[in-house]
Amino acid sequence: MGIRQGYPVQPERERCILVGVDVTPRGEWSVDESLDELERLVETDDAVCVGRLTQRLASPYPKTFIGTGKIDELRELAEATEATTVIFDDELSPSQQSNIERMLGQKYKVLDRTALILDIFGQHATTHEGMLQVQMAQLQYLYPRLRGMWAHLAKDKTRGGIGSRFGQGESQLEVDRRLIRDRMSVIRRDLAKISQNRDVQRKGRVESQTYRVALAGYTNAGKSTLINALTGSDVLEQDLLFATLDPTTRALELPGGRNIVVTDTVGFIQKLPTTLVESFKSTLAEVSDANLILTVVDAHDEHSDKQLGAVNDVLEEIGASTIPRVIVYNKVDLMEPDDVDAMRERHPDAIFISAKTGAGIDALIAGIAEIAASRDVTGAYRIAYHDAKLVDLCHERGNVIEQVYDEAGITITLTAPPELASMLERYRVS
Ligand SMILES: Nc1nc2c(ncn2[C@@H]2O[C@H](COP(=O)(O)OP(=O)(O)OP(=O)(O)O)[C@@H](O)[C@H]2O)c(=O)[nH]1
Numbered sequence: 001m002g003i004r005q006g007y008p009v010q011p012e013r014e015r016c017i018l019v020g021v022d023v024t025p026r027g028e029w030s031v032d033e034s035l036d037e038l039e040r041l042v043e044t045d046d047a048v049c050v051g052r053l054t055q056r057l058a059s060p061y062p063k064t065f066i067g068t069g070k071i072d073e074l075r076e077l078a079e080a081t082e083a084t085t086v087i088f089d090d091e092l093s094p095s096q097q098s099n100i101e102r103m104l105g106q107k108y109k110v111l112d113r114t115a116l117i118l119d120i121f122g123q124h125a126t127t128h129e130g131m132l133q134v135q136m137a138q139l140q141y142l143y144p145r146l147r148g149m150w151a152h153l154a155k156d157k158t159r160g161g162i163g164s165r166f167g168q169g170e171s172q173l174e175v176d177r178r179l180i181r182d183r184m185s186v187i188r189r190d191l192a193k194i195s196q197n198r199d200v201q202r203k204g205r206v207e208s209q210t211y212r213v214a215l216a217g218y219t220n221a222g223k224s225t226l227i228n229a230l231t232g233s234d235v236l237e238q239d240l241l242f243a244t245l246d247p248t249t250r251a252l253e254l255p256g257g258r259n260i261v262v263t264d265t266v267g268f269i270q271k272l273p274t275t276l277v278e279s280f281k282s283t284l285a286e287v288s289d290a291n292l293i294l295t296v297v298d299a300h301d302e303h304s305d306k307q308l309g310a311v312n313d314v315l316e317e318i319g320a321s322t323i324p325r326v327i328v329y330n331k332v333d334l335m336e337p338d339d340v341d342a343m344r345e346r347h348p349d350a351i352f353i354s355a356k357t358g359a360g361i362d363a364l365i366a367g368i369a370e371i372a373a374s375r376d377v378t379g380a381y382r383i384a385y386h387d388a389k390l391v392d393l394c395h396e397r398g399n400v401i402e403q404v405y406d407e408a409g410i411t412i413t414l415t416a417p418p419e420l421a422s423m424l425e426r427y428r429v430s
């Protein structure tokens with residue numbers, strides 16, 4: 001970054017126009033609410049929003065998504081606001097995207113919500129696995145759209161030179177397609193290797209019978225702040241959409257001494273691109289393999305109900321809908337006490353906390369302990385002295401109530417998770 005007159009030079013920010021269609025019958029999000037969220041995504045990606053355009057339609061047009069008259073309007077708005085980029089709130093098909101670009105005179109970049117989210121993910125990925133997962137999703141998005149990009153170049157006769165003469169023999173489009181396919185298969189192989197490692201770790205946790213809690217929730221709900229509050233760890237928490245991409249797992253000792261693990265992972269959003277869900281399969285498995293999911297909701301957000309709905313949709317999509325779930329309403333410190341009370345009445349089973357101030361965290365931990373213990377089996381087992389390892393396991397995984405020594409061995413009375421109880425079954429005395 002250069003310095004001019006003592007001030008850091010701001011790189012030219014992309015100027016974006018947001019386009020949404022208001023389809024009837026209405027989904028849950030109004031077009032304005034959805035565009036508000038798109039604007040936050042644009043800001044997260046360090047661009048500015050300079051205009052909005054919406055159209056009420058029974059369903060989008062197959063060729064141009066919005067009506068051709070609307071596209072004229074869009075062109076005028078783009079000229080008037082000196083826009084550089086047009087972003088549609090819904091995923092455009094490759095041909096819609098190139099049709100619109102052409103009709104706007106090839107002067108503006110035409111993107112959609114998916115491309116924007118993929119771009120943000122690309123900037124926030126920090127681990128090797130995270131970067132590969134994002135690259136995979138980006139290439140999958142790009143692949144069917146290459147034709148449009150090359151049509152664009154071919155039209156630009158002024159450019160000439162290298163590239164403009166391509167097309168004899170294998171066309172550049174074919175070359176690029178092949179390069180992308182090759183790159184995708186390399187990434188796929190690398191990801192398979194990494195996900196094997198992750199699976200081994202996860203299997204280790206499953207086999208060790210450690211109780212696993214996953215935090216799931218809308219982006220910016222406060223999942224990372226909560227894992228920090230629960231486990232004293234140091235995950236990056238930021239007022240940013242998709243601040244976290246890579247999962248973090250931390251140990252937590254419950255009152256009574258049982259050790260469990262808690263995992264924080266990527267946030268969800270409405271209209272989450274399916275290519276991302278697909279590419280982040282191994283990351284999301286941390287959620288779909290958990291014993292308990294805490295759905296973290298920003299209680300203070302006016303759209304909290306809809307956000308919870310979107311989260312439930314993704315949980316269903318990743319096959320996690322049968323896992324026991326507790327709704328955790330966060331950020332109550334930002335609300336009036338009366339509003340919190342009203343919300344408590346509407347959601348009697350939920351837990352209300354502030355991950356930031358720590359309010360309600362002890363109650364949450366007690367709630368987790370109670371749910372973890374609800375599967376427990378109470379029994380007495382006589383274990384021979386030479387089986388000391390099993391005795392250790394009882395103390396690690398269960399809650400020992402009584403321990404009596406005699407010549408035959410140790411008689412332990414305890415409540416144990418079902419996995420441990422079945423290991424102990426043959427020693428059972430009552
Ligand atoms: N006032 C208040 N702010 C909170 C609370 N919990 C989290 N925040 C803030 O909300 C913002 C988002 O928090 P994160 O923990 O990064 O949210 P996240 O769910 O991990 O978000 P992503 O990783 O982006 O999906 C941060 O600015 C936090 O400081 C809370 O209980 N009260």
Ligand SMILES: [Mg+2]
Nearest residue numbers: 223224243244
């Ligand atoms: Mg986070």
